[in-house]
Amino acid sequence: MEFLNGLQPSHDLTYNDVFMVPRRSDVVSRFDVDLATADGTGTTLPLVVSNMTAISGRRMAETIARRGGIAIIPQDIPIDVVASTVRRVKAAHTIYDTPVTVPSSMTVGEALSLIPKRAHGAAVVVDDGKPLGVVTERDGAEVDRFAQVHEVMDTDMFTLDAGLEPRAYFEALASQHRPLAPVLDGDSLVGVVTRKGALRSSIYTPATDPDGHLVIGAAVGINGDVRAKARALLESGIDVIVVDTAHGHQVKMADALPVVREERDAFETRSGRRIPIAAGNIVSADGTLELVEAGADIVKVGVGPGAMCTTRMMTGVGRPQFSAVLECAAAARSVGAHVWADGGVRYPRDVALALAGGAASVMIGSWFAGTHESPGDLKFGPDGRPYKESFGMASSRAVANRTRDAAGFEKARMALFEEGISTSRMFLDPENPGVEDLVDQITAGVRSSFTYAGARSLPEFADRAVVGLQSSAGYDEGRPLHASW
Numbered sequence: 416m417e418f419l420n421g422l423q424p425s426h427d428l429t430y431n432d433v434f435m436v437p438r439r440s441d442v443v444s445r446f447d448v449d450l451a452t453a454d455g456t457g458t459t460l461p462l463v464v465s466n467m468t469a470i471s472g473r474r475m476a477e478t479i480a481r482r483g484g485i486a487i488i489p490q491d492i493p494i495d496v497v498a499s500t501v502r503r504v505k506a507a508h509t510i511y512d513t514p515v516t517v518p519s520s521m522t523v524g525e526a527l528s529l530i531p532k533r534a535h536g537a538a539v540v541v542d543d544g545k546p547l548g549v550v551t552e553r554d555g556a557e558v559d560r561f562a563q564v565h566e567v568m569d570t571d572m573f574t575l576d577a578g579l580e581p582r583a584y585f586e587a588l589a590s591q592h593r594p595l596a597p598v599l600d601g602d603s604l605v606g607v608v609t610r611k612g613a614l615r616s617s618i619y620t621p622a623t624d625p626d627g628h629l630v631i632g633a634a635v636g637i638n639g640d641v642r643a644k645a646r647a648l649l650e651s652g653i654d655v656i657v658v659d660t661a662h663g664h665q666v667k668m669a670d671a672l673p674v675v676r677e678e679r680d681a682f683e684t685r686s687g688r689r690i691p692i693a694a695g696n697i698v699s700a701d702g703t704l705e706l707v708e709a710g711a712d713i714v715k716v717g718v719g720p721g722a723m724c725t726t727r728m729m730t731g732v733g734r735p736q737f738s739a740v741l742e743c744a745a746a747a748r749s750v751g752a753h754v755w756a757d758g759g760v761r762y763p764r765d766v767a768l769a770l771a772g773g774a775a776s777v778m779i780g781s782w783f784a785g786t787h788e789s790p791g792d793l794k795f796g797p798d799g800r801p802y803k804e805s806f807g808m809a810s811s812r813a814v815a816n817r818t819r820d821a822a823g824f825e826k827a828r829m830a831l832f833e834e835g836i837s838t839s840r841m842f843l844d845p846e847n848p849g850v851e852d853l854v855d856q857i858t859a860g861v862r863s864s865f866t867y868a869g870a871r872s873l874p875e876f877a878d879r880a881v882v883g884l885q886s887s888a889g890y891d892e893g894r895p896l897h898a899s900w
């Protein structure tokens with residue numbers, strides 16, 4: 416990346432401070448862009464879902480990996496729960512959506528609470544392994560919530576066979592005027608296909624491990640028995656291990672990383688698979704080099720940009736994210752390592768700018784909180800708008816959860832330090848209520864960005880991007896106008 420007109424910025428910059436200028440391009444189609452990352456995680460899109468309890472769980476993990484990204488399960492989740500999450504993600508189909516299945520005797524009320532767990536808006540009714548019908552929100556809307564599913568389900572089953580090409584699924588659904596269909600392999604239900612899903616599987620490549628299963632990562636903190644936790648996580652079958660703390664450039668991190676590296680190397684000897692280690696967070700070249708030296712393959716960059724994060728207001732500490740990414744990515748590159756740009760991403764442009772700054776992948780938390788796939792229950796505001804609750808991992812809510820086994824006195828001491836928001840309502844966008852809708856927007860924006868720069872791949876983009884500085888009026892000029900002046 417170079418600054419426009421050779422400018423050397425006199426102060427640190429964040430995403431809103433900068434813009435990219437187009438340059439002559441021989442990339443003639445946005446489909447010619449390859450967004451695969453080289454950070455060793457197997458992702459085909461440079462997107463990582465933040466290790467936050469309100470955002471990253473099983474549904475998020477399988478959905479994002481199916482489209483090429485990866486989700487990181489937070490450090491606060493008990494290891495047996497992480498292991499079962501990993502098992503279920505690895506068992507999920509790489510092409511078809513996982514169906515919500517309900518027995519025919521389930522109440523409509525219960526079924527309606529399960530349907531929003533998937534963006535496709537329907538549950539498949541299954542008795543004794545045999546699919547009998549489909550029930551949607553609309554089917555359940557007008558009836559008593561204690562009615563049973565078999566009374567309202569659509570039994571005029573339209574199913575499709577597994578193994579067809581995406582176009583065939585799309586056309587079959589379109590010609591039958593169906594939004595979705597259960598997919599059967601022989602008699603058994605293997606998934607659900609929607610028109611959009613079929614379209615997406617022709618555009619995205621799932622992120623898979625060497626055995627062809629969807630990828631997933633998990634985080635470990637720097638306190639407690641780091642060795643045992645790291646070993647258990649590796650044994651659970653994760654594809655990247657994230658060593659996570661607010662202030663990554665500290666002695667405890669420098670002590671924890673060699674331990675995690677030893678466990679990783681031992682796991683490689685046992686299994687033949689080398690699992691990358693990500694660690695953070697830091698915002699300086701020094702911090703990057705020290706973490707890489709201590710064992711990190713990937714360094715997580717970002718102190719204070721996160722939407723749930725109060726660190727900068729509480730402490731005055733942090734660094735505008737674009738400059739932090741730029742400096743850390745250059746340092747990482749000089750020693751053959753990678754960075755993830757973590758936090759503060761609200762628009763596709765921010766993802767593009769992080770990649771221009773040299774990030775191998777971009778971590779997104781809050782933006783993905785308001786989707787069907789985030790773990791929380793769907794709630795409704797006074798105006799009926801659906802939302803999910805989100806909270807920071809350094810909020811009193813998260814700290815209370817993380818320290819649940821500590822003695823009362825210790826708990827109270829730790830609760831003194833709070834650097835995150837405990838409740839925030841993240842509304843679902845009615846047009847884009849699923850995380851895949853957001854991924855569609857991001858990849859459309861980023862692919863287009865690459866063609867403006869004349870780049871076909873991430874390294875080419877980081878090399879060719881020309882970045883200028885703008886005032887807030889410049890930023891404002893770029894915003895769309897949804898009503899008249």
Ligand SMILES: NC(=O)C1=CN([C@@H]2O[C@H](COP(=O)(O)OP(=O)(O)OC[C@H]3O[C@@H](n4cnc5c(N)ncnc54)[C@H](OP(=O)(O)O)[C@@H]3O)[C@@H](O)[C@H]2O)C=CC1
Pocket residue numbers: 466636637638659660661662665667696717718719720721724726757758807808809829832834
């Ligand atoms: N990217 C960001 O800007 C930030 C992210 N977070 C996220 O919040 C979660 C919790 O992280 P964390 O608070 O580190 O909790 P951890 O449970 O990982 O504990 C952090 C350890 O580091 C010590 N420590 C020393 N200085 C600091 C400091 N300035 N801030 C925090 N800990 C410090 C703490 O000791 P002691 O308690 O005795 O001081 C404690 O032993 C993580 O998921 C992290 O990524 C949190 C804040 C900022």
Ligand SMILES: Nc1nc2c(ncn2[C@@H]2O[C@H](COP(=O)(O)O)[C@@H](O)[C@H]2O)c(=O)[nH]1
Pocket residue numbers: 465466467696717719720721722723724725726757758759760778779780781782806807808809810834835836
């Ligand atoms: N200072 C804090 N940072 C936090 C907290 N919880 C998460 N985070 C960081 O934010 C990013 C996600 O950023 P977003 O803008 O996409 O939401 C996450 O990966 C963490 O690094 C917190 O409580 N305090």
Ligand SMILES: [K+]
Pocket residue numbers: 719720721722723724725
């Ligand atoms: K912030």
